[in-house]
Amino acid sequence: MMISKTSTKFNRIEMRFGLLSLLLVSWAFVQAADNDSIVARKFFSEELLNGKSYEMLDELCNKVGHRLSGSEGAAKAVEWGKKIMEQYKFDRVFLQEVMVPHWVRGEKEVGNIRRASGAKQIKVELCALGGSVGTGKDGIVAEVVEVKSLEELSALGKSNIEGKIVFYNRPLDPTLISTGHAYGGAVDQRRSGASEAAKYGAVGVIVRSMTTKLDDVPHTGALKYDSAVVMIPAAAISTIAANTLSKLLIEEQGVTFYFKMSCETLPDVLSYNVVGEIKGSEKPDEIIVVGGHLDSWDLGQGAHDDGTGCVQAIEAVRLFRALGITPKRTIRAVLFMNEENGIRGGKMYAKLAKDNKENHIAAIESDAGGFTPRGFGIKGDEKQVATIVAWKHIFEDYNMGQLGKGWGGADIGPLIDQGTVLMGFRPDTQRYFDIHHTREDTFEKVHKRELELGAAGMGVMLYLLSEYGL
Amino acid sequence: MMISKTSTKFNRIEMRFGLLSLLLVSWAFVQAADNDSIVARKFFSEELLNGKSYEMLDELCNKVGHRLSGSEGAAKAVEWGKKIMEQYKFDRVFLQEVMVPHWVRGEKEVGNIRRASGAKQIKVELCALGGSVGTGKDGIVAEVVEVKSLEELSALGKSNIEGKIVFYNRPLDPTLISTGHAYGGAVDQRRSGASEAAKYGAVGVIVRSMTTKLDDVPHTGALKYDSAVVMIPAAAISTIAANTLSKLLIEEQGVTFYFKMSCETLPDVLSYNVVGEIKGSEKPDEIIVVGGHLDSWDLGQGAHDDGTGCVQAIEAVRLFRALGITPKRTIRAVLFMNEENGIRGGKMYAKLAKDNKENHIAAIESDAGGFTPRGFGIKGDEKQVATIVAWKHIFEDYNMGQLGKGWGGADIGPLIDQGTVLMGFRPDTQRYFDIHHTREDTFEKVHKRELELGAAGMGVMLYLLSEYGL
Numbered sequence A, B: 001m002m003i004s005k006t007s008t009k010f011n012r013i014e015m016r017f018g019l020l021s022l023l024l025v026s027w028a029f030v031q032a033a034d035n036d037s038i039v040a041r042k043f044f045s046e047e048l049l050n051g052k053s054y055e056m057l058d059e060l061c062n063k064v065g066h067r068l069s070g071s072e073g074a075a076k077a078v079e080w081g082k083k084i085m086e087q088y089k090f091d092r093v094f095l096q097e098v099m100v101p102h103w104v105r106g107e108k109e110v111g112n113i114r115r116a117s118g119a120k121q122i123k124v125e126l127c128a129l130g131g132s133v134g135t136g137k138d139g140i141v142a143e144v145v146e147v148k149s150l151e152e153l154s155a156l157g158k159s160n161i162e163g164k165i166v167f168y169n170r171p172l173d174p175t176l177i178s179t180g181h182a183y184g185g186a187v188d189q190r191r192s193g194a195s196e197a198a199k200y201g202a203v204g205v206i207v208r209s210m211t212t213k214l215d216d217v218p219h220t221g222a223l224k225y226d227s228a229v230v231m232i233p234a235a236a237i238s239t240i241a242a243n244t245l246s247k248l249l250i251e252e253q254g255v256t257f258y259f260k261m262s263c264e265t266l267p268d269v270l271s272y273n274v275v276g277e278i279k280g281s282e283k284p285d286e287i288i289v290v291g292g293h294l295d296s297w298d299l300g301q302g303a304h305d306d307g308t309g310c311v312q313a314i315e316a317v318r319l320f321r322a323l324g325i326t327p328k329r330t331i332r333a334v335l336f337m338n339e340e341n342g343i344r345g346g347k348m349y350a351k352l353a354k355d356n357k358e359n360h361i362a363a364i365e366s367d368a369g370g371f372t373p374r375g376f377g378i379k380g381d382e383k384q385v386a387t388i389v390a391w392k393h394i395f396e397d398y399n400m401g402q403l404g405k406g407w408g409g410a411d412i413g414p415l416i417d418q419g420t421v422l423m424g425f426r427p428d429t430q431r432y433f434d435i436h437h438t439r440e441d442t443f444e445k446v447h448k449r450e451l452e453l454g455a456a457g458m459g460v461m462l463y464l465l466s467e468y469g470l
Helices: A009-050 A053-064 A072-087 A150-161 A179-184 A188-199 A239-251 A303-323 A344-355 A382-389 A392-396 A413-418 A448-468 B009-050 B053-064 B072-087 B150-161 B179-184 B188-199 B239-251 B303-323 B344-355 B382-389 B392-396 B413-418 B448-468
Strands: A092-104 A110-114 A126-128 A140-147 A165-168 A204-208 A234-237 A256-260 A264-278 A283-293 A329-336 A359-365 A373-379 A402-405 A421-427 B092-104 B110-114 B126-128 B140-147 B165-168 B204-208 B234-237 B256-260 B264-278 B283-293 B329-336 B359-365 B373-379 B402-405 B421-427
Touching (some): A009 A303, A009 A392, A009 A448, A053 A072, A053 A303, A053 A448, A072 A264, A072 A303, A092 A344, A110 A239, A140 A150, A140 A204, A140 A239, A150 A188, A165 A188, A165 A239, A188 A204, A188 A234, A204 A256, A234 A239, A264 A303, A264 A344, A283 A303, A283 A344, A283 A448, A303 A359, A303 A448, A329 A344, A329 A448, A344 A413, A359 A413, A359 A448, A373 A382, A373 A448, A382 A402, A382 A421, A413 A421, A421 A448, B009 B392, B009 B448, B053 B072, B053 B303, B053 B448, B072 B092, B072 B264, B072 B303, B072 B329, B092 B344, B140 B150, B140 B204, B140 B239, B150 B188, B165 B188, B165 B239, B188 B204, B188 B234, B204 B239, B204 B256, B234 B239, B264 B344, B283 B448, B303 B359, B329 B344, B329 B448, B344 B413, B373 B382, B373 B448, B382 B402, B382 B421, B392 B448, B413 B421, B421 B448
Parallel strands (some): A165 A204, A283 A359, A359 A421, A373 A402, B140 B165, B165 B204, B204 B234, B373 B402
Antiparallel strands (some): A092 A264, A110 A256, A126 A234, A140 A256, A264 A329, A373 A421, B092 B264, B126 B234, B264 B329
16 A cells, blocks of 8 residues: 555545554454354364264165156155254255156166177167167167267268167267366267257167266266157267277178167156255345255266265255354255256246245355365356355365356256356366266265265355355 | 656656566566466376376286385385386486385284173274284283373373273364374374383283274374383274274273284395486486385285375376476486385485485475375475465466475485475375275275376476476
8 A cells, every 4th residue: 555645634634544444344354254264164173073964865875765856766855855954953844846757767778789790799888868768679779870979970961870870979078177077078969969860860879978987887867859850769888888889880890789778758747846944043035045956867876966965955054053053144955856857946946936036145056976175166246256256265274265157056057047146066076977877876985074075165155155145 | 556757767768678578577477387387288188198197006006016115015016116117218217225124914913802791702803003013922912991192191100001901092183174184193192102001011002093984994004112112012903993992991891902913023125216217408417306105005005005106206207208398307206115114215215315416406295195186285495385386377277276385205305404395295185094004095996087187287296397496
């Protein structure tokens, strides 16, 4: 600060008064900041000493199990979620009705590579993509056309595609540091591949699994059919199988692929979002959500996707109770239904918020795995982002100071129209896509302390938002 | 920048000239910084696409296996290290002779809790601490005195300790975010517990395993006998066993503990540090070391401790070859022998550096596991630390921007007397002490991409040090 030598007496008095105010404000600010750091430390210590997130996850994975929308597991998970938040004495626990798709995998899928030479068939690890139609009981067998992109498919055109099985084989880019970015750069093949191939007369689609790992585990995930095109069956094959097939297509003539799947879509089913809240003491009408999605794929246990997000959300709210802190604003743990194949729960939540004229100032979602935390991505205007980024020093003590503009989450996404600031919990990304949407996504893959650090960090973010608003 | 309105013409000219210089310097700086970021990206892309670190680690863990100082495995590891750096065509690969301790575990240890009531004995998972004497073929059985600290032991005194087995049971503090700090706060029990207990006439020592995890896996690690006191046998018991024993000591009278170990120390053995270097093109006499330790404990495979450090060190240097970059200063990968129970290799390396009048400007060590990288700790003067911290932006792109004052490493430690700046590679700490010094420290616990990110980051640090010096 530079002080002019020509200032008048009045200026000097004003300035002194200004400095005094500044000092007082600064002092108050420092006090508040110190206090926030002290409270943050309490959240982390309580969680690391007496946390319930890991035992909750154990129950959800090992007692409830997987919970695809419309399944028995999903129904059990709704009951579980409601009961546990009631046990923890949240002020209000309630369900929100939502109709969800009901896709079933049917019998274990079968697939193999058939070689023209009469050489041995090669059994392939594969699984139906979520939402796929079945193949009929005889399965499908056809020649294979390998492509690396939707553009390459389009360039090949009908003459090269008709009657064949299209094999999408563009791997995740391993040079990207965030595996999430790598996934984002490849997942169009899984999501749109079937309908795009059907436009050129393909009879089926197989997709290289969406993972940076080379192994024999197929990764499912949702496809989206274009209603203007015939629905053809689509499966994911393991990365090892994809490499084997690709090699054979170069080395041998007349390689065909066979697969059989009995998956189908049944009528929609009534399901629920599960919501638990603690009422704010000063501004109860300002609501802050913390959530994960309760549904999962039907392979594995939906541990990292997104059991961890659910238990971290419940835990972030429970920690207020455990620490005897009443939030100034209302905080809500929301277990969204049907993120994986419809986001019906997320859409319903936003609709009801609007219908009920609720004011959601912020929503945090954890849906990137329960790995060691890095920080939060923020979707809001410049000022809102700056407000949150100013708390960086508090999170840096816990190695989760990566606060900046970013992605919120699929389930909280529909709240954006109401001006809600969206925040995505950011764990380390290296291990997530090893197990994402597979039979390997089980409780054992979750590390207790990593899970707890995330839960505590989400609790602290909830605390700061509930103290200061946006 | 505020510009005075009363500046003279001379001032204005000077200022313009100054601004021009500033712009030129800034431009050069920006160019250099941009170029460094481009080179950094090359290190990471090359490693993530074509890295050798994971396959090297596979060989070291699965073909060589564990490699305790003086063992056959250690001798094989020396050969392996030399051969692989020769294969990668480093300019010079050589061995440094060093005499190392030769402690052997002998037969699998046996231990159990004996209850006075005649109730069932409880088998305990335990292992000898490295360097411990054996119990003799009959083993030792005695009453147990539990303490939480060396201070508590001292307060109990001879009358309460004599003839008994001292049980050190202070856990790692779970509220510390860095498990390394938690380890540091508990490890005095393992390191000094035996001799301290012997001072009061104890006949043996059992120590709670040094881990935040609750399981049935005992963790070994070095103890240090005080030459003024009789050597008594010391073992680590699993955290589950420690909790069981602690509970029984409260609930029942006359609980005794039995253990039998045939470990012993044999005469010192000739072994080696393995060194591979690429000569600097401009200042070959300025040497920068990157290293890990080649020895390991005899349980597990020494994968994270410290196979990962060894292959990351080799890889960091190999990447210069792969990218066709000749460093301006000499870079050296050093595989130190005997970190675990003597640091003889580290001491010998520093001695030879001094004897040969070598100028080591910096040394980097990776010995905290091959987990997802966070950054580097730096041990140097303010200016040196500031020089390195100025590169933070380059590392932030790879989530490893935590650069600051910190710990270097045990093996490079003795170089401090020569004014060498020491740097410790910092991976995430959450999982390390789950497997540290146990049978669980195996190749499967290492994640390929996490290992590679660390290797590439170490390569980039080596590059920056070799370009700019300190």
